[in-house]
Amino acid sequence: MSSSADAGRVSACAVAVDVALLTIRDGALAILLVEPDTPDLSGRWSLPGRRVRDDESLDDAAHRALLELAGIAAPGAHLEQLRTYGEPNRDPHGRVVSVAYIALTPHPPEPRPPAGRARFFAVEEVGGRELALAYDHERIVPDAIERARSKLEYTPLATAFVDEPFTLADLRHVYEAVWGVEVDAANFRRKVVSAEDFVVETAGLSTPGPGGGRPAKLYRRGTATTLHPAMLRPR
Amino acid sequence: MSSSADAGRVSACAVAVDVALLTIRDGALAILLVEPDTPDLSGRWSLPGRRVRDDESLDDAAHRALLELAGIAAPGAHLEQLRTYGEPNRDPHGRVVSVAYIALTPHPPEPRPPAGRARFFAVEEVGGRELALAYDHERIVPDAIERARSKLEYTPLATAFVDEPFTLADLRHVYEAVWGVEVDAANFRRKVVSAEDFVVETAGLSTPGPGGGRPAKLYRRGTATTLHPAMLRPR
DNA sequence: GGCGGTTAGGGTCAGATTGACCAGAACTTC
DNA sequence: GAAGTTCTGGTCAATCTGACCCTAACCGCC
Numbered sequence: 001m002s003s004s005a006d007a008g009r010v011s012a013c014a015v016a017v018d019v020a021l022l023t024i025r026d027g028a029l030a031i032l033l034v035e036p037d038t039p040d041l042s043g044r045w046s047l048p049g050r051r052v053r054d055d056e057s058l059d060d061a062a063h064r065a066l067l068e069l070a071g072i073a074a075p076g077a078h079l080e081q082l083r084t085y086g087e088p089n090r091d092p093h094g095r096v097v098s099v100a101y102i103a104l105t106p107h108p109p110e111p112r113p114p115a116g117r118a119r120f121f122a123v124e125e126v127g128g129r130e131l132a133l134a135y136d137h138e139r140i141v142p143d144a145i146e147r148a149r150s151k152l153e154y155t156p157l158a159t160a161f162v163d164e165p166f167t168l169a170d171l172r173h174v175y176e177a178v179w180g181v182e183v184d185a186a187n188f189r190r191k192v193v194s195a196e197d198f199v200v201e202t203a204g205l206s207t208p209g210p211g212g213g214r215p216a217k218l219y220r221r222g223t224a225t226t227l228h229p230a231m232l233r234p235r
Numbered sequence: 236m237s238s239s240a241d242a243g244r245v246s247a248c249a250v251a252v253d254v255a256l257l258t259i260r261d262g263a264l265a266i267l268l269v270e271p272d273t274p275d276l277s278g279r280w281s282l283p284g285r286r287v288r289d290d291e292s293l294d295d296a297a298h299r300a301l302l303e304l305a306g307i308a309a310p311g312a313h314l315e316q317l318r319t320y321g322e323p324n325r326d327p328h329g330r331v332v333s334v335a336y337i338a339l340t341p342h343p344p345e346p347r348p349p350a351g352r353a354r355f356f357a358v359e360e361v362g363g364r365e366l367a368l369a370y371d372h373e374r375i376v377p378d379a380i381e382r383a384r385s386k387l388e389y390t391p392l393a394t395a396f397v398d399e400p401f402t403l404a405d406l407r408h409v410y411e412a413v414w415g416v417e418v419d420a421a422n423f424r425r426k427v428v429s430a431e432d433f434v435v436e437t438a439g440l441s442t443p444g445p446g447g448g449r450p451a452k453l454y455r456r457g458t459a460t461t462l463h464p465a466m467l468r469p470r
Numbered sequence: 471g472g473c474g475g476t477t478a479g480g481g482t483c484a485g486a487t488t489g490a491c492c493a494g495a496a497c498t499t500c
Numbered sequence: 501g502a503a504g505t506t507c508t509g510g511t512c513a514a515t516c517t518g519a520c521c522c523t524a525a526c527c528g529c530c
Contacts, residue, residue: 015250015321015332054330058321084319084334086250086293095289097250097332099319154389169478187518189479194516206478212527213477228470229516235463404507422489424508429487441507447498448506464487 014096017061018049018137020082020144021072021103023120024161024177029148030108030120031141033133034069037116046134047141048118049098062101071112077105078160082144090136098135102144104160152178154230156198156222165218167206168192171199179233191231197222249331252296253284253372255317255379256307256338258355259396259412264383265343265355266376268368269304272351281369282376283353284333297336306347312340313395317379325371333370337379339395387413389465391433391457400453402441403427406434414468426466432457 021032033045048069052061062079066072079101086097111118125131126141133141151157152175159166161174172188192198204218256267268280283304287296297314301307314336321332346353360366361376368376386392387410394401396409407423427433439453 052321052332055323057323058319058332081318083316084293086287086334088290088292097287097293097334099321099332167478184518184520185477186479186481186520191517208477208526210527211476212525213475214479214525216478230465230467232465234518402507419489419491420506421491421508421510426488443497443506445498446505447496448504449496449498449508451507469489 014094015052016049016096016098017052017058017065017101018047018085018098018140019062019065019079019101019103020047020141021066021070021074021077021105022144022148022161023105023108024174025108025120025122027173027177029123029145029177029180031123031126031144032066032070032072032108032111032118032120033126034111034113035117036069044132044134045121047100047137051096052099058099059101062103066103069113069116070118071114072109072118074103074105074109077103078157079103082140082147085136085140087136100140100144102147104148104157106161106163149178149233153232154227156195156224156227159199159221164220165202165204166220167216167218168199169216171219175231181234191229195224195227195229195231197224198227249329250287251284251331251333252287252293252300252336253282253320253333253375254297254300254314254336254338255282255376256301256305256309256312256340257379257383257396258340258343259409260343260355260357262408262412264358264380264412264415266358266361266379267301267305267307267346267353267355268361269346269348270352271304279367279369280356282335282372286331287334293334294336297338301338304348304351305353306349307344307353309338309340309344312338313392314338317375317382320371320375322371335375335379337382339383339392341396341398384413384468388467389462391430391459391462394434394456399455400437400439401455402451402453403434404451406454410466416469426464430459430462430464430466432459433462 023030032048034048035045048065050061050065050068052058056064059079063075066074082100082102084097084099088095090096090098108120121131123145126133127138158171158174162170168189169185171192172183172185175183175188199219200222202218202220205215206218208215258265267283269283270280283300285296285300285303287293291299294314298310301309317335317337319332319334323330325331325333343355346355356366358380361368362373393406393409397405403424404420406427407418407420410418410423434454435457437453437455440450441453443450
């Protein structure tokens with residue numbers, strides 16, 4: 001539905017967005033949290049979130065939340081809805097329905113919050129005992145992580161975590177960081193190149209790191225939206 | 236985020252739910268549409284939807300939409316969020332953010348709308364030329380169908396379309412109806428029983444139909460939430 | 471330049487999985 | 501009892517998977 005003649009007690013309510021920005025930091029999956037300098041939230045980290053303005057799309061509000069609360073402008077980042085959290089009592093200030101997003105970005109952009117604090121946490125830290133999140137964000141964060149882990153299996157979304165061009169080792173490190181398992185390099189290569197339009201080879205070669213090693217071929221993102229065959233997690 | 240000191244033009248706006256109730260009818264996937272008897276929507280079918288009340292969860296609102304607009308009480312039906320549609324101009328009456336759901340149910344319950352009309356349409360009819368849907372429901376419906384098709388691959392959700400106990404033929408007919416392809420009965424059996432906790436065998440046997448045939452073993456839903464290994468669609 | 475260390479990229483091989491197909495079991499109706 | 505239908509178990513070849521190895525191509529150091 002959408003409008004018109006609904007019977008019943010319907011009153012004004014607020015719509016917000018909360019964004020789980022995920023990235024790879026130090027070889028591990030990390031998530032952006034903020035600590036706004038509002039008194040009622042003192043000491044509690046939360047996902048960056050904002051109310052949605054009247055003339056603003058949900059996606060725009062998500063980008064604005066990242067910009068206003070963490071100083072991160074990520075116009076190219078992958079952004080998708082996670083789900084909407086709307087329990088009547090999830091926010092103590094009143095009825096707020098929150099549309100949660102996940103955003104994926106390559107190397108962590110440095111947060112520069114205009115106010116309050118903002119930084120990345122390894123996902124292992126979150127959900128730990130000492131880090132209590134505000135609102136129901138304790139529920140949103142695991143949902144976001146599981147969504148990312150799952151989407152790596154059957155979509156080319158891992159490429160959203162790396163800058164172009166990238167090597168297959170770069171891409172493999174993404175899978176290892178998000179899934180938390182080691183992946184055999186040779187078998188990984190075979191699966192990635194056999195998946196249709198997952199990646200496209202370029203003419204370039206990487207320059208080896210300080211330890212040496214054979215230069216790796218460079219790739220760009222392919223046009224696939226789903227992977228055939230899929231990259232399944234080890235049981 | 237959720238509340239407190241957000242700057243900017245934030246005003247009252249409405250939250251609604253729209254439900255895509257899917258079922259198997261005559262061996263094909265079907266979707267419930269309603270035609271409320273409000274003058275501004277005359278002649279246009281739409282998904283059943285209602286505004287969310289202040290004290291009501293989103294899931295409750297989805298159930299209420301089915302009950303009030305189609306007379307369908309489906310407390311046991313599978314209900315999950317699809318996504319949230321919130322473009323500023325999606326509803327001509329003002330800013331309405333709509334949380335779309337998909338609901339799956341066994342044999343189509345007979346719609347008994349208190350007002351207006353409600354009936355099931357085969358999904359092939361929808362999206363066709365002659366059936367124009369209201370609002371942006373033209374977008375929601377294909378999303379819902381694709382979600383169902385996809386979820387049949389890696390979750391045991393197909394069991395939500397059949398009553399317990401069921402035969403493996405019942406379950407196979409679900410896959411055939413939703414995917415629109417034929418599935419080999421013998422291979423289907425092998426995959427279903429090898430998937431961990433997808434279904435559990437009971438002691439019962441089905442009674443053959445009028446044409447005869449060997450009685451089939453009866454099964455109940457298992458406890459799995461994801462399928463290992465998955466039931467992949469033919470390319 | 472030669473040598474050990476490191477990473478990329480290609481291959482092999484046994485075991486598991488898949489799709490196509492067949493055959494028997496267990497029921498129906500005629 | 502015969503013919504038709506459906507369920508269930510099986511075979512078999514092709515494919516896919518995971519584990520592992522080997523060579524290529526770079527590094528730094530002697």
